Amino acid sequence: MKVSKETMAEHQGQIVAAAAKSFRERGFDGISVADIMNEVGLTHGGFYRHFSSKDDLVAAASLRAISETIAKWRRIVDETPGDRLEALVNSYLSLRHHDRPETGCLVAALGGELSRQSCTVKEAVTKGQRELIDFLSGVAPGKTKALRRKQAIVALASMVGGMTLARITSDSELCLEILSDVAGAIPNSVRATV
């Protein structure tokens, strides 16, 4: 029942990918190690050869989810000739992202839960958070580096909060109102940030 080193590395990648998706969909407590192993087609006993605990997987999966977001942002920026920050904001605050938390932003999907995780997890998330801010700083329009960073932080906060508010409502009209109001306000806010 042993597999080759390559296959084992592949399995580990599949476990992290499945976890990154399922955690965003159901929350860290909403899915078990056995469920995740089952998705990959393995039994849960084998999990502990890959990770020392579920917490370890939570950290790895969180970092992976943020990497997926950065990769998507990179793709959008490369495809956009005009205002790149605006393109990112519109993609983030889209109905498509609203409906698909499992492939979207980790912070919007699991914000409150992340803050209650172990140090290991929070350090992984902080690393990812810095990458998100740095990436947005690179497309912000400010004249100085400090200003671009400030614009990035402010835009990210609006994006995370806007999606969070849109997702908790059971009123689809209010949901659309929030998404479009916040998306419309970010460019103004960015320009006005001094």
Place this chain on the structure above:
Amino acid sequence: MKVSKETMAEHQGQIVAAAAKSFRERGFDGISVADIMNEVGLTHGGFYRHFSSKDDLVAAASLRAISETIAKWRRIVDETPGDRLEALVNSYLSLRHHDRPETGCLVAALGGELSRQSCTVKEAVTKGQRELIDFLSGVAPGKTKALRRKQAIVALASMVGGMTLARITSDSELCLEILSDVAGAIPNSVRATV
């Protein structure tokens, strides 16, 4: 072991208050019905005379947490002679609020989890969310009602997202940077919102 109607009503209030606090502190899955009843000084078996399920309590506690926030906002607004929206924003994005999720904003503490709750819970939360938006609309500076509402939504999104980002970081410097950048940007954003 039966108690009077008044005492029972009091117990129910204590259960909801304890739940509203503990849920914000540990998450909906982080505390059991038995734990909450224990905090109040009752045994867990008695719980089901007050609520038909834990989900019922989650809905009641969520609404109560939002009511606490509105009450606090009302107090701040009554005490503030100057810019009332700015006072609310500074209180929301304070280190004090950052350190005390258990008495703070439900959405910032449990945002992602709320979106995965039952219809009962989401409807209660939507009701509370409308109250938050309406309250902020009342102190926003816009000239028309529609504009004030837009400013309220945009400000609330920045507040929720700013606190979420500040709480997930393990870097205290980055935490302070986020809180002050977002708090500083909201007044600009509100003025610029058309």
Place this chain on the structure above:
DNA sequence: ATTATCTATAGATCTATAGATAATGC
């Protein structure tokens, strides 16, 4: 008589481990 609370427990679920199995890789 009614019922709020308590005691006890059924039934389900979850993390982590122990030991067996069989394929890899020296």
Place this chain on the structure above:
DNA sequence: ATTATCTATAGATCTATAGATAATGC
């Protein structure tokens, strides 16, 4: 020989219910 996976299970925990108890309120 080593080890990735599987089978089985220990130990803990959680929601919800059943039946007993004792105080309320008609």
